Amino acid sequence: MTDSLIATLAARLGPAHVLTDATDLAPHLAETRGLYRGEALAVLRPRDTAEVAFAVRACAEARVPVVAHGGNTGLVGGGVPFGGVVISLARLDRVRAVDPLDATITVEAGCVLASVQAAADAAGMLFPLSLASEGSCRIGGNLATNAGGTAVLAYGNARELTLGLEVVLADGQVWNGLRALRKDNSGYDLKNLFVGSEGTLGIITAAVLRLHPKPASKATAFLGLASARAALDAFGALRARLGPRLTAFEYVPRFPLEVVLRHLPGAVRPLEGDHPSYALVEVSSPAPDADEELEARLGELIESGLVADATLARSEAQAAALWRLRESLSEMQGHEGGSIKHDVSVPVSRVAEFLERATEACEAAMPGVRVCPFGHFGDGNIHFNLTQPVGAEKAAFLAEWPRFNRIVHDIVHAMDGSIAAEHGVGLIKRDELPRYKDPVALDLMRRLKGALDPHGLLNPGKVLAAEGAPEAFPARGGAAARSGTAA
Template identity: 55%
Template sequence: MTVDLAVRLRDVVGPAGVVDDPAGMSGYLTDWRHAYSGTAAAVVRPGSTAEVAAVVALCRGSGVAVVPQGGNTGLCGGAVPDSSGRQVVLSLTRMRRIRDLDAANQTVTVEAGAVLRSVQEAAAAAGQLFPLSLGAEGSCTVGGNLATNAGGTGVLRYGTMRDLTLGLEVVLPDGRVWNGLRGLRKDNTGYDLKQLFIGAEGTLGVITAAVLKLYPAVRSRTTAWVALPDPRSAVDLLGVLRAHAGDRLTGFELMSRQSVDFVLRHVPGARDPIAGVHPWYALVELSDTLDDAGLDAVVESGLAEAFERGAAVDAVVAAGAAQAAALWALREGVSEAQNREGPSLKHDVTVPVSRIPEFLERTRRALADAVPGIRVVTYGHVGDGNLHHNLSKPVGGDDDAFRARAPELSRVVYDVTHALDGSISAEHGLGQSKRDVVVDYKDALDLDLMRGIKQLFDAPGLMNPGKVLPD
């Protein structure tokens, strides 16, 4: 970055908005897993859309690449600069305002740097619900959620960020601002441009604000932990509960025993909800807008049918909010607990719900053949077919040797996923970790169309280069 550009950037965002000393920049240059690191010419922290537009235009004019970044909680290296030291990290974390909350229209307009939890709290204060929920909600930002089309635990009922978004404000790669902040549920005036930017991981522009859907507040909730004999039973249980609860079934998470063991070992205060060891578990949640919706009776009738069909072998229904939180803590603690066991090779895949049992069996056999003793940590959102299929080394295995086999083992997982008509990225994005491998699993025409869109928006290739699209 030239001295002239550095001065002009400071003129735009003020001295406090530019971080260029190594100590100050360090937190922006490495992802939270410490799996991806880079260097940067500077970190720029604009405080408004106008400042973002000015920064992007200045960088475009100087031929400097821009790496948009939110809470830096991603898992695929999509918000980390490369090692050249010539890129500018554009952090949205100063842009946290809740611009508007329209209860009658059931929408909230927020800036991209708003932390997800703050949006949830703003909605709750107005008697509304913003339903996106995931483990990093206390630090991830709305812009990052949009850039990766985040899913989380409520997709079964509410959908992904694509489904939760009505409008966007985006700074384009040339510095122009596209104002699509419309809170309309019907708008048939041509292409739905916002969908191009959702899931694009900052490669087509910088999302600066969004109009998000709200829903009526949840006033009753029931949570259950169910022991299962096998993955097929999870699919059967899902069908039974859907029949009993309809769209009141808002969460259905699957966890392997290996996942639970890691949490019990490494998360303080974690306790096994059910006596005895079972190979699989489902975490089930029903919710309703009524104060007394009789959800306990609904889940109990569903579980009774599941027991009769052999789809469940034991279960516990949370007696209150504290017990429900403890059950969710088991699910949310898996990722961090697995990191304590050494290298964690993470895979975020999706297959048709009906093919989950086949996916798990085929990958189990192939991975065990490749690495005897490998520990497979499977958990995820069975209601929408999304599994986090993560791998840990055998007990006593060498960290570096296991990391060295990551490409080979990922191929095992991705080959089975592809064979079952699935996707190698369900909700984490491609970033840089899957950028090159996606060419083997995505249709060539899909990639050609994506490259064409990228060329249209960002011909110089300065917006988050090296992410999403293979070279």
Template identity: 70%
Template sequence: MPAHAEPDDARLTALLSDLRARLGEAAVQTDDAALGPHLAEARGLYRGRAAALLRPADTGEVAFAVEACARAGVPIVAHGGNTGLVGGGVPHGGVVLSLERMTRVRDIDPVSATLTVEAGAILAEVQAAADRAGMLFPLSLAAEGSCRIGGNIATNAGGTNVLAYGNARDLVLGLEVVLADGRIWNGLKGLRKNNAGYDLKHLFIGSEGTLGIVTAAVLKLFPKPLARAVAFCGLASPADALALLETVRRRVGAGLTGFEVLPRFGLEIVLRHVPGVSRPLQGTHHTYALVEVSTARPGDDPAAALEEALGEAMEAGRVEDATIGASEAQNAGLWKLRETLPEAQTREGGSIKHDVSVPLSKLPAFLEEAEAACVQAMPGLRPCAFGHFGDGNIHFNLSQPEGMEKAAFLAEWERFNRIVHDIVDRLDGSIAAEHGVGLIKRDELLHYGDPVALDLMRRLKAALDPRDLLNPGKVVALSANPPRALP
């Protein structure tokens, strides 16, 4: 497979001239001020390069740009909000194609419970459009005020509502996609049942822009919850968190819409660094669980159902202490303790991050073994394992020992990858739960991936993008000299 060479000046000049003629002068930018924000990964681990930033206004312009770049042999990296955490949006030459101008809501159908929207719409605006129609679009994550729905689809985004509603993949009914040769696949059907051949949309969901560029989507909507109850619980161990999860799930069924876990260290750094939060429980506990129960049925009392479930768990010795929010303001305050944890961790120095999942039944064993192994490898290390416990997804982050140089700590990333990912693999888990593979986990995928699955991925990439022009070097590498994977 070819390694991409930088286009010569004459070829690049001709390409940019053609693009300006069709897209407009303002939509083809080459100055550092415009390019800068599109060259760096959100955490600053990677910085790339690109010859131009393209800002098409509609699907036709995206198709023209992709076809023109294909003729010139110039790679394209598609961008939504550039909020990814695995280096998947960092360009290494070629051009960046931003969908930021394509934000239109094309249709809302409350009867069919669907919303058709262009890929550049910010997730929070998609949520608001659904809300105005009296419906819920449940995808929710920390970056929802800046990430864009096309990027969410391209990375199969997860978030805090996966337990009840599923990942982005489960929320998409149809797609419009520009292929590597510039053709447009119109799969914008809002059907719940459609077995007319292969379900092509699932090729592009989670492909991180390596197989095609999503330009629009038909999304599922749901009834809007009318009431919710949120509890913050102190527990003696992750095993007790799992027992609590089972109890609440048995009691409330589909009403369980959130189950997040954070460690004592995680809560302490939130209390230390985040203004406007307060300790929710007296004393300290090894593990904390944030539990949300909600209902869309008039007259239901989620607080009473949650209180009964907590009472049963306390009688069984699985919960040491708990509090239930008495108002929406208190509910939001309890959620803030979890949502601000990633921000608080940045104040504690360097962080080596692992976004992993294991079967629910194996979560306590994973946490116990992985934390012990990492601390043994580096005494003074501060594990900070938190996240979406209810769906098996843990952000197994490691904060540097106090007093250690940040650069020296981050240089140990590969060593800790091997420790953590070996345990995940042995427990039949995944080294890439919700953030994707991108660049940072590409070589890890080679290490842990099933050989047949990797071969199929390469065949799909070669079939849909034979010249390796769409986000090359990410997920699976076809070029002879892909960019370096680890930061």
């Protein structure tokens, strides 16, 4: 049956776009962090929605699982296949239409995020979704994981930026929901079933996305602060004065900044002296006065004592250098050894409290552990990472991941937060959901999965456990066939 399926797919897609050689498969079997390594019968490279639909329909008839791939930049094991075929959407990379008056752009799922940004910019508009991986991640994956990024504060996450979708369903049917309407109350909002579903309910092949007016000016500053609570107070003060012009407020404690300064080539300390906490702030304005506006607000914060010191970027190059410090945090942390990562959110008003409680609890649980949190204060999303103690053995440290999950996630849950903020659930958090998710919500999720994918062929074992699914947590070994590395 496998040989027959491969032959059927090759006849429609072309032999060059049905990859079965081990060398060709390898890049599609593990995610960026290398926590999991899977296996697949083949990687398919369809050129359009019709070929995606044909491939899904053929696999459904043969009862072969399908995992969709964008840029394969996920961080929770959601894109790792454990059998079946991978459908790469890389060839579906056309910008179908840009409408500045309607403020929309229609793109195929394989478009690289940076290319979508560039197409919007060429039309005098802004597509504000921005991630450190924007040069390689693809819009289909961004939507499937409801990506957030650094501009959520002003523009919302991927869900808020999506007006319509085109989706291939589990049986190969195509739902054409590519509508650019701001108002449509003609029934259930189907697109929101698929945004954030991590490819478990359908495969997104195209989208209509919201654009925004391009700012006339931007200003970027780096702040030195006495604590996380001072940073939260500074955020509140800036938001009160700037409103939607405050487009980013990124929190960075001392240790993560020191890691970046130690390992990032060309990195320069942004402020003289040493501060317990820092923040990277961006202001966008429809007028050419963003620099003056931010400078005035920073002066007020320094005079009131909320901010100890600040530097304002005086050129695009200086602003890019400041952003490079923030966007390199995850990569540079890997140079310090093993990293246990948590992507969580709590109400904005409780972010500082969460940082204090979680830091204290983790340091008490393992003397010498180096807490390395950073994230988006404006939407309560913190990447609460832990770096191994100096001199510790990496594998032994990573084996403590389940224990630290319980510590951190229990605190998050007690604060009415979420254990999965912007990276999704995937495989690594799948078995955590029953402990923290409302049981009625879980039951509804299972019913939706059963209704839309009755044979469980779309990205099986991700988000919701399925019979025969791989073990969820890599540090325990088992079916995940893990590579043994972690960023």
